[in-house]
Amino acid sequence: MFIKNTWYVAAWDHELTTQGLFARTIIGVPVLMFRKDDGEIVAMEDRCCHRGAPLSVGRREGDCVRCMYHGLKFDASGQCIEAPAQKRIPIQARVRTFPVVQRHRWVWIWMGAPDKADPALIxxxxxxxxxxxxxxxxxxxxxxxxxxxxxxxxxxxxxxxxxxxxxxxxxxxxxxxxxxxxxxxxxxxxxxxxxxxxxxxxxxxxxxxxxxxxxxxxxxxxxxxxxxxxxxxxxxxxxxxxxxxxxxxxxxxxxxxxxxxxxxxxxxxxxxxxxxxxxxxxxxxxxxxxxxxxxxxxxxxxxxxxxxxxxxxxxxxxxxxxxxxxxxxxxxRRLEEEAVEEAAAARPAPAASVPAPPEPARA
The missing domain is CATH 3.90.380.10 (Naphthalene 1,2-dioxygenase Alpha Subunit; Chain A, domain 1)
Known part of the structure; x- marks a missing residue:
C-alpha cells in the first residue's frame, strides 16, 4: 500500500524532452511523461484504454500520442480523439492523467485525487x-x-x-x-x-x-x-x-x-x-x-x-x-486515513426517502 494524496518526485527535468516519450512506474502505476511543444509536461497512465498496451511504445504526433497496437490517438488531456476504422469514439475512451509540476529541477507528480493536488504542498x-x-x-x-x-x-x-x-x-x-x-x-x-x-x-x-x-x-x-x-x-x-x-x-x-x-x-x-x-x-x-x-x-x-x-x-x-x-x-496513520476516505467515497449514497401517500378521507 502507498500514500496517494501526496507529491512524489517522478523525474529530473532533463529526463523529459519535447521529442520523445518517457516511462516510469510510480507506486505501482505505469506513467507516461513527455513535454508538449511549448514545454508543458504531460503525465498520463501508460496504458491504452482499449487493450491495455503501453503508450510509451507508441508514437508522438505533435502534442498527442498514438498507440501502436490498434492506432488509437490520445491528446494531452488523455482523451481519445482518433480511432482508425471507427467514426464515433466513445466519450469514455480516455486514459487517466495526473497533475504534474516542475520546480527547482525536479518533476513532481500527484497520484491521488486531482482536486487535492495543491502545488503549495511541494x-x-x-x-x-x-x-x-x-x-x-x-x-x-x-x-x-x-x-x-x-x-x-x-x-x-x-x-x-x-x-x-x-x-x-x-x-x-x-x-x-x-x-x-x-x-x-x-x-x-x-x-x-x-x-x-x-x-x-x-x-x-x-x-x-x-x-x-x-x-x-x-x-x-x-x-x-x-x-x-x-x-x-x-x-x-x-x-x-x-x-x-x-x-x-x-x-x-x-x-x-x-x-x-x-x-x-x-x-x-x-x-x-x-x-x-x-x-x-x-x-x-x-x-x-x-x-x-x-x-x-x-x-x-x-x-x-x-x-x-x-x-x-x-x-x-x-x-x-x-x-x-x-x-x-x-x-x-496516513494510509489508514486514505483508506477511510476511499471507503466513504465508494459507499453508495442513501436513497432519498419517499413521503407516504395521504390516507384516503373516511366517510
Whole structure:
C-alpha cells in the first residue's frame, strides 16, 4: 500500500524532452511523461484504454500520442480523439492523467485525487538550481521496499560502519545522540558530533589540519523526502552556536519514490556553497555520495533478501530507532486515513426517502 494524496518526485527535468516519450512506474502505476511543444509536461497512465498496451511504445504526433497496437490517438488531456476504422469514439475512451509540476529541477507528480493536488504542498528544494550552490544530479534504482531506505536515512549512526571510506568518519559519530522532533507530516533530526575526525569526502576537498565539529540537521517528511542542512567547521569555534566561519556546508535533497512494493526510485543531489567555481570539487563530492549510496544499496538489498526468507521476523527496537519508528507510524496513520476516505467515497449514497401517500378521507 502507498500514500496517494501526496507529491512524489517522478523525474529530473532533463529526463523529459519535447521529442520523445518517457516511462516510469510510480507506486505501482505505469506513467507516461513527455513535454508538449511549448514545454508543458504531460503525465498520463501508460496504458491504452482499449487493450491495455503501453503508450510509451507508441508514437508522438505533435502534442498527442498514438498507440501502436490498434492506432488509437490520445491528446494531452488523455482523451481519445482518433480511432482508425471507427467514426464515433466513445466519450469514455480516455486514459487517466495526473497533475504534474516542475520546480527547482525536479518533476513532481500527484497520484491521488486531482482536486487535492495543491502545488503549495511541494517541499522547497531551491538549492538544486540556486546559482550560489553547486551539485550534480543523482539517481539510483533499488530492488527493495522504499521503507527500508527510509529507515536507513532516519538513522545516521550507520555512517561509520557502512561508509568508512566515504561519508563515514570515526566511530564516535555513531555514539552521538540525535534530537528527534515531530513536525508536520514527518520528523526533524538534529545530530552533532563535536571534536571528531572529518570524514574522507571532506578531507578530499579541504585540508582541515585538526578535528571538526560536524552537524546533520534534516527534515524527513511524507511521502519520503529528506532535506538536510549539513557540514563541518573547525572544532571549538562555536559552530553549534551558529558560527560557521571556515565551514563547508551542504543542502542535501533526497527523494524516495516507490516504484512497486519491492522496488524504488531514489533521486538525490548534494548542493554545496563553497568552491563553486571548481567543477572538480563538485564532481568529487558527488562521486563520494554516489559511492556511499551504492554502499547503502548493498546492505539494504542484503537486508531485503534476508527479510524475504523470514516473513514473520519481528525487528527488535533500539533507542537509535526513535526517528524511523515515528516516521513509520506517520505513514501508517496516513494510509489508514486514505483508506477511510476511499471507503466513504465508494459507499453508495442513501436513497432519498419517499413521503407516504395521504390516507384516503373516511366517510
Amino acid at each position: 517541499p522547497d528544494t531551491q538549492w538544486l538550481d540556486d546559482p550560489d550552490w553547486r551539485s550534480l544530479d543523482g539517481y539510483i534504482h533499488y530492488d527493495v521496499n522504499y521503507l527500508l531506505i527510509c529507515d536507513n536515512l532516519l538513522d545516521f549512526s550507520h555512517l561509520p560502519f557502512v561508509h568508512p571510506t566515504t561519508l563515514g568518519g570515526s566511530a564516535d559519530y555513531a555514539a552521538a545522540q540525535p534530537k528527534v522532533e515531530r513536525i508536520d507530516n514527518g520528523v526533524r533530526i538534529t545530530r552533532w558530533a563535536l571534536d571528531t575526525e572529518p570524514p574522507p569526502f571532506a578531507q578530499a576537498v579541504k585540508d582541515w589540519g585538526s578535528k571538526v565539529d560536524r552537524w546533520n540537521i534534516y527534515n524527513f517528511t511524507l511521502p519520503a523526502i529528506l532535506l538536510m542542512d549539513s557540514g563541518m567547521a573547525p572544532t571549538g569555534q562555536g559552530a553549534a552556536e551558529g558560527n560557521r566561519e571556515g565551514a563547508i556546508e551542504f543542502r542535501g535533497c533526497q527523494a524516495i519514490t516507490p516504484e512497486t512494493e519491492n522496488s524504488t526510485h531514489y533521486f538525490f543531489a548534494h548542493p554545496h556553497n563553497f568552491a563553486i567555481d571548481k567543477p572538480e570539487v563538485t564532481r568529487s563530492i558527488h562521486q563520494a555520495v554516489v559511492d556511499a549510496f551504492d554502499e547503502d544499496r548493498d546492505i539494504i538489498t542484503a537486508q531485503q533478501k534476508s527479510l524475504a526468507l523470514a516473513p514473520d521476523f519481528k525487528m527488535m527496537a533500539f533507542g537509535i530507532d526513535a526517528a524511523l519508528n515515528q516516521f513509520r507510524w506517520i505513514v501508517s
